[in-house]
Amino acid sequence: MGRLRWQVVAAAVGLALALEALPLALRWLRARRRRPQHEVLFFPSQVTCTEALLQAAGAGNAGGAGPPAGCRCSLPHGESSLSRLLRALLAARVSLELCLFAFSSPQLGRAVQLLHQRGVRVRVITDCDYMALKGSQIGLLRKAGIQVRHDQDLGYMHHKFAIVDKKVLITGSLNWTTQAIQNNRENVLIMEDADYVRLFLEEFEHIWEEFNPTKYTFFPQKKRSH
Amino acid sequence: MGRLRWQVVAAAVGLALALEALPLALRWLRARRRRPQHEVLFFPSQVTCTEALLQAAGAGNAGGAGPPAGCRCSLPHGESSLSRLLRALLAARVSLELCLFAFSSPQLGRAVQLLHQRGVRVRVITDCDYMALKGSQIGLLRKAGIQVRHDQDLGYMHHKFAIVDKKVLITGSLNWTTQAIQNNRENVLIMEDADYVRLFLEEFEHIWEEFNPTKYTFFPQKKRSH
Numbered sequence: 293m294g295r296l297r298w299q300v301v302a303a304a305v306g307l308a309l310a311l312e313a314l315p316l317a318l319r320w321l322r323a324r325r326r327r328p329q330h331e332v333l334f335f336p337s338q339v340t341c342t343e344a345l346l347q348a349a350g351a352g353n354a355g356g357a358g359p360p361a362g363c364r365c366s367l368p369h370g371e372s373s374l375s376r377l378l379r380a381l382l383a384a385r386v387s388l389e390l391c392l393f394a395f396s397s398p399q400l401g402r403a404v405q406l407l408h409q410r411g412v413r414v415r416v417i418t419d420c421d422y423m424a425l426k427g428s429q430i431g432l433l434r435k436a437g438i439q440v441r442h443d444q445d446l447g448y449m450h451h452k453f454a455i456v457d458k459k460v461l462i463t464g465s466l467n468w469t470t471q472a473i474q475n476n477r478e479n480v481l482i483m484e485d486a487d488y489v490r491l492f493l494e495e496f497e498h499i500w501e502e503f504n505p506t507k508y509t510f511f512p513q514k515k516r517s518h
Numbered sequence: 519m520g521r522l523r524w525q526v527v528a529a530a531v532g533l534a535l536a537l538e539a540l541p542l543a544l545r546w547l548r549a550r551r552r553r554p555q556h557e558v559l560f561f562p563s564q565v566t567c568t569e570a571l572l573q574a575a576g577a578g579n580a581g582g583a584g585p586p587a588g589c590r591c592s593l594p595h596g597e598s599s600l601s602r603l604l605r606a607l608l609a610a611r612v613s614l615e616l617c618l619f620a621f622s623s624p625q626l627g628r629a630v631q632l633l634h635q636r637g638v639r640v641r642v643i644t645d646c647d648y649m650a651l652k653g654s655q656i657g658l659l660r661k662a663g664i665q666v667r668h669d670q671d672l673g674y675m676h677h678k679f680a681i682v683d684k685k686v687l688i689t690g691s692l693n694w695t696t697q698a699i700q701n702n703r704e705n706v707l708i709m710e711d712a713d714y715v716r717l718f719l720e721e722f723e724h725i726w727e728e729f730n731p732t733k734y735t736f737f738p739q740k741k742r743s744h
Contacts, residue, residue, distance in 0.1 A: 334721055336673060393691075443703070445701070447697075447700075447701030448701070448702045449702075449703045450691050450692075450702040450704050451691055451703050451705055453705065463690070464689070464691075465676050465677055465689075465691060466676075471673075472674075472676065474673075475673030475674070476673045476674045476675070476676040477617075477675045477676055477725065478677065479677055479689065488558065488707070491558045492558070492705070495560055499703065
């Protein structure tokens with residue numbers, strides 16, 4: 293009888309432990325066969341506070357100072373299309389290619405600078421009209437030491453895409469400006485798709501090489517006589 | 519001996535017929551397990567003649583008058599990003615939703631009119647700035663009897679997408695203007711993907727309802743006193 297009782301107790305404890313472990317095991321299994329990232333963001337985005345998200349990314353840079361204290365500003369603190377876009381960018385660990393017609397959003401600019409500080413290799417292609425425009429983030433990125441190249445054409449460099457770690461493509465109609473994020477009807481696709489990433493990366497490298505500053509013409513009206 | 523010879527002849531004929539049929543069988547098999555459409559078009563597009571493509575689509579409308587005689591203009595007659603975009607649109611048999619910030623390309627306008635004539639249900643959403651702009655295709659589409667709705671916001675209706683037969687999504691950075699097609703760096707994705715199509719269709723229906731003319735405000739400064 294004593295032995296049977298112990299067996300029952302042992303079985304009960306075993307069952308309890310197994311039930312406890314089940315959700316963990318399921319989560320582990322789900323993570324292993326995670327679907328590739330496949331998301332659409334629509335804008336205008338609700339205006340939310342992205343301070344916690346950016347501070348957490350910055351704290352990571354400072355050697356893991358831990359998550360910041362909750363922000364108490366009057367904005368909503370939930371998810372929004374902008375916060376999701378920031379999250380997709382801040383996931384970068386190795387490289388970030390940006391090919392953007394217009395870039396003036398301070399939050400997105402800060403995210404890109406954080407990645408650069410964290411050692412991510414950031415390269416930016418933009419349209420010449422946005423190189424020195426008031427409110428443009430491009431000058432700040434250049435000052436921070438990030439490489440930027442631009443066209444010299446009459447046609448626009450009108451792409452709006454980013455490639456994260458040569459693995460995730462972010463592309464759509466959205467220019468990275470506060471006006472577009474908060475007021476326009478826009479879409480952004482976030483796609484973990486090897487075929488699309490390869491094609492957009494080829495396009496990036498092609499333009500990057502074509503916009504090499506050694507090929508710029510500074511005084512087209514001057515004849516190259518010497 | 520005579521019998522053996524006939525057997526050899528029959529086997530040879532059988533083999534020849536089988537070899538003849540093989541490519542057909544392979545093509546049939548390939549068509550059956552065809553990969554969903556999955557393509558990227560980059561612009562600027564080479565300027566090519568799209569007359570044959572549009573005439574063939576028009577001839578189809580006139581009751582199958584057959585393919586047109588080859589065009590002899592001085593433009594190249596091969597494929598280009600524009601011709602591929604036209605092909606993707608002209609594949610529509612039932613419905614076409616267009617949600618476009620700017621639409622002035624005559625070739626794309628002609629393709630949309632052809633689809634309308636062919637009985638495809640075409641609906642267009644555009645930005646109010648482009649309703650009556652010189653060179654815009656929107657007025658021509660309206661005159662042809664195609665339903666068009668537009669925003670009344672200060673923010674832009676900046677999407678640039680199309681949905682063909684509720685099956686294929688066409689989206690990217692490209693405004694449907696000749697300037698963009700011929701001079702800008704642009705991208706367009708053509709995706710046969712049920713998830714993306716569903717999300718963009720929801721966005722379309724949502725905007726379509728929001729821009730219902732019964733909700734327009736024509737004299738916002740007037741008070742509704744009666």
